Amino acid sequence: xxxxxxxxxxxxxxxxxxxxxxxxxxxxxxxxxxxxxxxxxxxxxxxxxxxxxxxxxxxxxxxxxxxxxxxxxxxxxxxxxxxxxxxxxxxxxxxxxxxxxxxxxxxxxxxxxxxxxxxxxxxxxxxxxxxxxxxxxxxxxxxxxxxxxxxxxxxxxxxxxxxxxxxxxxxxxxxxxxxxxxxxxxxxxxxxxxxxxxxxxxxxxxxxxxxxxxxxxxxxxxxxxxxxxxxxxxxxxxxxxxxxxxxxxxxxxxxxxxxxxxxxxxxxxxxxxxxxxxxxxxxxxxxxxxxxxxxxxxxxxxxxxxxxxxxxxxxxxxxxxxxxxxxxxxxxxxxxxxxxxxxxxxxxxxxxxxxxxxxxxxxxxxxxxxxxxxxxxxxxxxxxxxxxxxxxxxxxx
Ligand code: NIG
Ligand code: FE
Numbered sequence: 103x104x105x106x107x108x109x110x111x112x113x114x115x116x117x118x119x120x121x122x123x124x125x126x127x128x129x130x131x132x133x134x135x136x137x138x139x140x141x142x143x144x145x146x147x148x149x150x151x152x153x154x155x156x157x158x159x160x161x162x163x164x165x166x167x168x169x170x171x172x173x174x175x176x177x178x179x180x181x182x183x184x185x186x187x188x189x190x191x192x193x194x195x196x197x198x199x200x201x202x203x204x205x206x207x208x209x210x211x212x213x214x215x216x217x218x219x220x221x222x223x224x225x226x227x228x229x230x231x232x233x234x235x236x237x238x239x240x241x242x243x244x245x246x247x248x249x250x251x252x253x254x255x256x257x258x259x260x261x262x263x264x265x266x267x268x269x270x271x272x273x274x275x276x277x278x279x280x281x282x283x284x285x286x287x288x289x290x291x292x293x294x295x296x297x298x299x300x301x302x303x304x305x306x307x308x309x310x311x312x313x314x315x316x317x318x319x320x321x322x323x324x325x326x327x328x329x330x331x332x333x334x335x336x337x338x339x340x341x342x343x344x345x346x347x348x349x350x351x352x353x354x355x356x357x358x359x360x361x362x363x364x365x366x367x368x369x370x371x372x373x374x375x376x377x378x379x380x381x382x383x384x385x386x387x388x389x390x391x392x393x394x395x396x397x398x399x400x401x402x403x404x405x406x407x408x409x410x411x412x413x414x415x416x417x418x419x420x421x422x423x424x425x426x427x428x429x430x431x432x433x434x435x436x437x438x439x440x441x442x443x444x445x446x447x448x449x450x451x452x453x454x455x456x457x458x459x460x461x462x463x464x465x466x467x468x469x470x471x472x473x474x475x476x477x478x479x480x481x482x483x484x485x486x487x488x489x490x491x492x493x494x495x496x497x498x499x
Contacts (some may be wrong), residue, residue, distance in 0.1 A: 107401035107446035126463035158227025158464025160444030165409035170201025202235035225466035234267030266299035302328035347371035369400035379424035426477035463492035
C-alpha cells in the first residue's frame with residue numbers, strides 16, 4: 103500500500119490479505135475486499151484459485167534498445183580484462199553505439215519487443231528503457247522513437263517509460279572533449295527530446311562524466327523539466343550518491359561503491375537507491391549495500407539493468423534471489439523494491455506499484471500461495487499469470 107516510496111523499516115511492512123478479491127474497471131482498480139465478492143451482471147470473473155497475487159512488477163532500469171551483441175567482450179572479461187579497460191580501448195558501450203547507429207528503427211523495435219515479452223512472462227508490467235547507444239542527436243532520437251513505438255503499440259504487454267541517456271559515454275568523435283559533448287547534449291539534444299523522455303540520466307563515473315560535468319548536465323535537464331537519474335558510484339567511489347541528493351534526483355542507481363555519506367545524503371533527500379544485483383554478479387563486483395540504505399531510512403528499488411554489456415540478463419527471478427541471498431534483503435523488502443519503490447524510482451508511485459483503488463490494474467499471480475517461493479525457487483520463474491491494465495498479457499504453463 104502507498105503512493106510514495108516505502109523507506110527504512112516500512113519497506114519490509116507489506117499487507118497480506120487472505121480470501122481477497124479485486125475489482126477492475128476500465129483498466130483501473132475499482133475496489134479491493136475480502137470474503138465472497140458480489141459480481142455485477144456482465145463482470146468477467148478470474149478465479150485465482152487461492153494463489154498469491156502481488157502488484158505488477160516494475161523494472162525501473164534497463165537498456166533494452168540496442169544494436170548488436172557483445173559476447174566476445176564477455177569472454178575477455180572471463181579471462182580477466184576489466185569492464186573499464188575494454189571501454190577505454192574503444193569496445194564496450196562504443197561498440198554497441200556503432201551497431202545501434204547502423205540499425206534501423208524497425209530492427210530496434212522488434213528486438214526490444216522480444217525482451218519485453220520475456221519480461222512480461224516474469225511479471226513485469228512497467229519497464230523503463232534508456233537511450234544512450236546513439237551518442238549523436240539523430241541516433242538518440244531514433245532510439246527514443248523506437249521506445250515511443252513500443253509504448254504506444256496496441257495490445258502492449260507493459261508500460262514503457264523513456265529515459266534519455268545521451269551522457270552514457272563520450273563518443274569517439276568527441277574523445278578528449280567531454281565538456282564540448284556535454285554542451286551538445288545541453289544545447290541540442292535536451293531541448294529536442296523534451297516530451298519524448300521523462301527522465302535524464304548520466305553515467306557519472308571516473309574517466310566518463312565526472313561530478314562537475316554530471317552536475318552541469320543534470321541541472322540543465324532539471325531546468326527543462328526532466329526528472330533526474332544517475333548511474334552512480336558503479337565502478338569507483340566518486341560521490342555520485344551525494345550528487346543525486348544535492349540535485350533532488352528521483353533515483354541514483356548501481357551504487358556498488360557508494361560512500362557512507364552518500365547513503366546518508368540519499369536517505370535524507372528521499373532519493374530512491376535503485377540497486378542492480380545482476381550487474382554486480384556479472385561483473386564479479388561486490389553487491390551494493392542494501393542493508394545500509396534501509397537502515398539509514400532510505401528506499402531501495404531493484405531492477406535488472408538489462409543491457410548488452412555489463413549485464414545481459416533481464417531475469418527478475420535471479421534478481422530476487424541475489425537480493426535476498428547476497429544483499430540480505432527480506433522477501434517483503436524485495437517485493438516492495440520491485441513494486442512500489444520501483445514505481446517511485448520512475449516518479450509513478452501515485453499510479454502503479456500497489457493494489458489499491460485508483461491504481462492501474464497491474465498484477466502478478468504466482469503459481470502458489472506463498473511469496474517465499476520467490477527467492478526459494480532460485481532463478482526459476484514462479485509467475486503463473488501477468489495482468490496489465492486489467493488484461494491478461496502472459497500465462498505460463
Ligand atoms: O548500467 N554503466 C553504464 N551503463 C550500463 C552498461 C552499458 C553497457 O555496457 O552497454 C550499466 O551497467
Ligand atoms: Fe545501466
